[in-house]
Amino acid sequence: MTIVRNRWLEIATVAIIGVSLFRSMTVVADVTQGDVQRIMYVHVPSAWLAFLAFMVTMVGSAAWLRTKDQRWDRLAASSAEIGVVFTGLAIVAGMIWAKPVWGQFWTWEPRLVTTALLFFIYLGYLALRRAVIDPVQRARRAAIMGIVAAVQIPIVYYSVNWWRSLHQPSSARSIDTPLRITLLLGVVAFTFAYAVLLRRRLELARLEEELDAKRFEQSQSVAGADITVPSLASHPHD
Amino acid sequence: MTFWRQVYEVARKDLLVESRTAEVALMTAPFGAAALILIPLAIGTDAPLLSQLGPGLYWIVVLLFGMLVILRKSAVDGQAQRDLVRLLGIEPAAAFAGATVATSALVLFFEVALGPILIALYNPELRGWPWLFVILPLVATGMGLLGTIASGVTTSIGTRTSLTPLLIVPLSLPLLMGATQALEGLRLGRGIVPWLILLFAVDLALAVSGVLAARPLEEAVT
Numbered sequence: 001m002t003i004v005r006n007r008w009l010e011i012a013t014v015a016i017i018g019v020s021l022f023r024s025m026t027v028v029a030d031v032t033q034g035d036v037q038r039i040m041y042v043h044v045p046s047a048w049l050a051f052l053a054f055m056v057t058m059v060g061s062a063a064w065l066r067t068k069d070q071r072w073d074r075l076a077a078s079s080a081e082i083g084v085v086f087t088g089l090a091i092v093a094g095m096i097w098a099k100p101v102w103g104q105f106w107t108w109e110p111r112l113v114t115t116a117l118l119f120f121i122y123l124g125y126l127a128l129r130r131a132v133i134d135p136v137q138r139a140r141r142a143a144i145m146g147i148v149a150a151v152q153i154p155i156v157y158y159s160v161n162w163w164r165s166l167h168q169p170s171s172a173r174s175i176d177t178p179l180r181i182t183l184l185l186g187v188v189a190f191t192f193a194y195a196v197l198l199r200r201r202l203e204l205a206r207l208e209e210e211l212d213a214k215r216f217e218q219s220q221s222v223a224g225a226d227i228t229v230p231s232l233a234s235h236p237h238d
Numbered sequence: 239m240t241f242w243r244q245v246y247e248v249a250r251k252d253l254l255v256e257s258r259t260a261e262v263a264l265m266t267a268p269f270g271a272a273a274l275i276l277i278p279l280a281i282g283t284d285a286p287l288l289s290q291l292g293p294g295l296y297w298i299v300v301l302l303f304g305m306l307v308i309l310r311k312s313a314v315d316g317q318a319q320r321d322l323v324r325l326l327g328i329e330p331a332a333a334f335a336g337a338t339v340a341t342s343a344l345v346l347f348f349e350v351a352l353g354p355i356l357i358a359l360y361n362p363e364l365r366g367w368p369w370l371f372v373i374l375p376l377v378a379t380g381m382g383l384l385g386t387i388a389s390g391v392t393t394s395i396g397t398r399t400s401l402t403p404l405l406i407v408p409l410s411l412p413l414l415m416g417a418t419q420a421l422e423g424l425r426l427g428r429g430i431v432p433w434l435i436l437l438f439a440v441d442l443a444l445a446v447s448g449v450l451a452a453r454p455l456e457e458a459v460t
Binding site for chain 2: 065110113114117118120121123124125127128131132140141142143144145147148149151152155
């Protein structure tokens with residue numbers, strides 16, 4: 001019972017992902033596209049999750065600048081990492097879906113291009129974090145980029161409306177009810193997965209910070225010993 | 239000293255440094271011009287095709303080679319300069335605004351310098367050209383803002399020269415889209431107001447972000 005209490009989120013996530021997977025495989029296929037349309041149940045929730053993750057990064061960044069509490073920085077960084085993974089998944093799933101439907105993996109289509117650039121923006125954000133060693137400086141610089149990078153999110157979202165092209169605009173309301181329910185189930189399942197991953201990543205980030213702090217303490221004591229231990233009496237040239 | 243006077247003095251200082259070295263005029267602009275000459279050799283010298291592709295290629299060159307203009311600014315701003323500006327009591331927001339004004343002016347100069355070369359080599363359709371007086375400054379301002387913010391967050395980082403373009407280029411997408419689509423709209427005789435609004439909105443969002451982030455940025459490089 002203790003395991004169930006401690007792991008209720010993980011257990012619920014596995015259950016809902018299982019139901020979502022089963023439903024996406026068994027729900028009636030799209031009349032026009034056939035079974036290939038089922039990839040929508042991975043593609044759309046991945047894209048939704050990427051937006052959610054990057055919005056959380058923006059909120060965490062703004063909160064860090066306001067409070068200087070490292071927990072907000074960990075939230076922003078962890079969410080950005082998950083967002084990058086799911087943006088990549090959305091792009092790959094979209095490309096697999098595009099091949100049979102559009103005839104090619106990639107087209108120079110606004111939603112694809114803006115999403116790919118969103119991926120690179122947050123890769124840059126993560127690269128910036130790796131480039132700065134001091135935790136406070138890293139948090140400060142990353143927080144600014146975390147807010148500026150969020151400018152891109154509405155552009156990606158509205159790109160299908162602004163530049164009408166191959167990619168269809170949001171159609172969640174217009175598709176048949178069984179398909180819509182399956183899609184929403186997928187979104188809920190992915191959101192649960194995000195919560196689990198975020199919780200684990202936050203814990204990992206906290207442990208990483210503790211480890212860094214311990215390493216720093218140890219390196220300080222070694223340097224101190226080097227400076228204080230040698231004496232003139234033991235010098236080889238004396 | 240008033241806020242605007244501080245902005246003026248910071249911008250003047252940056253432009254004075256540029257006027258002494260003339261890096262943008264004598265090095266970056268010829269480098270961009272050389273790129274515009276080389277591109278047709280790679281994609282073919284078909285005149286109608288080049289006429290159609292010219293404006294898009296121009297914006298790509300402005301965006302990518304504009305990085306050199308932006309990086310130049312962060313390279314000349316050493317720790318001693320930053321310390322001096324701080325000791326003089328310059329407001330962080332004024333320092334940010336001044337640096338942005340100077341960088342935007344240099345990017346605008348770069349854009350204008352490449353314009354005649356584009357016209358001479360690619361012979362693009364110039365329908366609605368007076369709109370360029372609006373489009374060019376809007377793009378230059380956006381790049382200046384983005385460059386000043388990105389240069390601020392990457393100051394004194396060892397990998398700055400690689401990291402800054404990685405941060406700026408994907409974020410400049412709305413500027414590139416706004417500029418290219420506006421020119422395309424002019425060519426086809428369509429309305430370009432939505433694209434100008436996009437450019438203005440992005441500039442405004444970046445300006446607000448930059449001014450709000452000016453103090454944390456200053457603390458970050460201390």
